[in-house]
Amino acid sequence: MSMTVIVTGAAGFIGMHVAARLLERGEKVVGVDIFNGYYDPKLKEARAAILNKYPEFRMVRGDIADHEAIKALVTDTGADRVVHLAAQAGVRYSIENPFAYERSNLAGHLSILEACRHNGVKHLVYASSSSVYGNRPLEGGGFREDDPTVSPVSLYAATKRSCELLSQSYASLYGFPQSGLRFFTVYGPWGRPDMAYFSFTQKISRGEAIEVYGEGKMARDFTYIDDIVDGVVGALDSPPADGGHEVYNIGDSQPVGLMEMISTLEQALGQEAQKIMRPMQPGDVTATYADVSKLNRVTGYKPKVSLKEGLPKFVAWWRAYNS
Template structure:
């Protein structure tokens, strides 16, 4: 590890967003300590591949640990001397939260509280953490995008409820203990090294193999698909611009260009050079009709401006996926070059 540089702690570092964030920080000369529990919510081999990519980099160290172990997290922050934390570890997935609610209680609620306690006991100067667009509930796609001061009192999934609860916990800790915090409401992140449970990833596998895809909400849903590089731009920009001492701010990070599900599928078909056989299904419990980020607050803070259109982003994903699915993932993902 680099000597003389105060490390940044990144939780969920073997995850999709965590790996890319750690890479960006390493690229600019930071020392990064990653934390991940490597659970089996999806194929752990993908998490191991992400971790191996990071561990090949100078200045990175991975700790295999459960963030809900508050004593271990407190000791880790103390021993490392980390003054900034990017807390991205969480149990993801709306539908899985209906099947396995206690995984969310441990990872999202106990885990978030654990990181808050570690931060406040060790003089952390800025805690940046992952929230979600799901906190806005199910809203029609009309007018302007979702704003941070819009109501967030009607979650339609346990996952959404836990992410909103994390925001409230952070608000209380900022007031009680004075350390700055920034929450990031992510909007449908996609790209190379992504999560296999996401629709674009599972659709890619099935279309490429000639299998039918199930299209929920009868294809009428829309999402603010946001490419991973744009997301990392926002994360690092927020990390570098902490709020005032004792303040807690929440920011949307999205593309501000919602795309209908059928349009996304058509764009993915073009990238794959294959057509999908579609089975139309009704809306699933916990799903929302649309997401649409107003990112003016983040833009004012950091100059954030999404750059990668869906067509280009899906082409980059498919290029990466073909290598990964064939067991031949390059050491550099396509969008790095």
């Protein structure tokens, strides 16, 4: 008999796709989301509308930092697993609105931990970020989970590393298994409008100039949403032993330069971009590159969709959504 899975951030980009995958394989899912205005709430409502078509889905509108409400929800649903994806995202936004990260990322994560440990949750999977690695060169191969993570260059990165440490302490203290997932630049249909590929698509299509930061010399390990979901669900199905806490990279393992990404996007749109070159912004890192061998050993994870395949799929969705 299927048990209930709680997915926080279910109206978000990754959350919607993860919830849909779980529902499609017969799970019962309760989503939690605050539907805030960080970006257009209409997009979140449209994602939620897709999930609401599944009879085994229920959306709860609420704040994950409300620890009493979250504890009551886990108790009432009898959920045996939690996929915690809700957070305040964005490196640059963290410079302007630091206290949003204190509540959503720190208080919110602690709220989830307390709810899980008081209700006998069998596995907590939570979102971390590649930003915890700081600004390090690509030389020497992909970023590994045992690489140093002591020099965050943004408040966002610092909160995500703090969540990993909180989870480590709770796994040791209370014995429930946890898996942290360091996501690398997720993109695809239903994505976040604050991400570069999304905003570039909007501006190029309107004939507006795009601002290219880092003089175009940055590189990212762009990871298609379907590959991300494979990793999340694989991790959910592979809990550590009781008291265990594991951290995994989820990326494409093929970093792509920013100018190559823009060129691929231009081809998908059939339009050339007007480019304004800018220096690096505070909090940004030069490059990201995931070594995914650990997740592969545990779950068989292997990314399948290249950027040249994935960006046209995003553009096709974007055009349909805006038609």
